[in-house]
Amino acid sequence: MTEQAPAPVEYLYGIEAGHDEGNEWVPTRVVRFRVTKKTPRRIYYLPREWGQPEQRFVDRIALERDGEVVRKSAGWWEPDLRVYLNEPVLEEDQRPSLDELKAAMAAAHPDRGGTDEGFIAARRRYERARATIPRAERNLV
Structure with a gap:
């Protein structure tokens, strides 16, 4: 067999x-x-x-x-x-820019139809991303 x-x-x-x-x-x-x-x-x-x-x-x-x-x-x-058909190759990490995070934060604001939880989460993501930028460059953003 x-x-x-x-x-x-x-x-x-x-x-x-x-x-x-x-x-x-x-x-x-x-x-x-x-x-x-x-x-x-x-x-x-x-x-x-x-x-x-x-x-x-x-x-x-x-x-x-x-x-x-x-x-x-x-x-x-x-x-x-x-x-x-074949595994595609992605470009390097495509994290949202500070401008995109700021726009997402504004869109999640309760005054614009968002929720408190959504706004808090969006602000936390924005603040975390902003903290990774050196202080000298922050004023340019």
């Missing part, structure tokens, strides 16, 4: 945008999706690793030709909006 070697696990890739999670900034990162099946026209994959049974697919011909494909039915927030 001969044993067969298990088939290698294949992955497709997506990019999860940087976002706030509670009081912490989660930077942009590459996410991988396990391939479950390949047919001549489609590649099926699982969009999440944590046991979600939903299976999605992309056009195999376009993906292999272009190296990436955009899912027309995906939401802008989904990491598999754009699916990559």
Whole structure:
């Protein structure tokens, strides 16, 4: 009786945008999706690793030709909006600038429809980022 070697696990890739999670900034990162099946026209994959049974697919011909494909039915927030055949290389850490953090803080203010908790968290992120800038450069910001 001969044993067969298990088939290698294949992955497709997506990019999860940087976002706030509670009081912490989660930077942009590459996410991988396990391939479950390949047919001549489609590649099926699982969009999440944590046991979600939903299976999605992309056009195999376009993906292999272009190296990436955009899912027309995906939401802008989904990491598999754009699916990559090979792992994409991200540019260096894409942290928000002080201006972006300041704008987020203003948008989270209760007078502008935000909540107290949201404003406090946004101000804390802004103050933490501002503290990393040397004092001589702070006046320029």
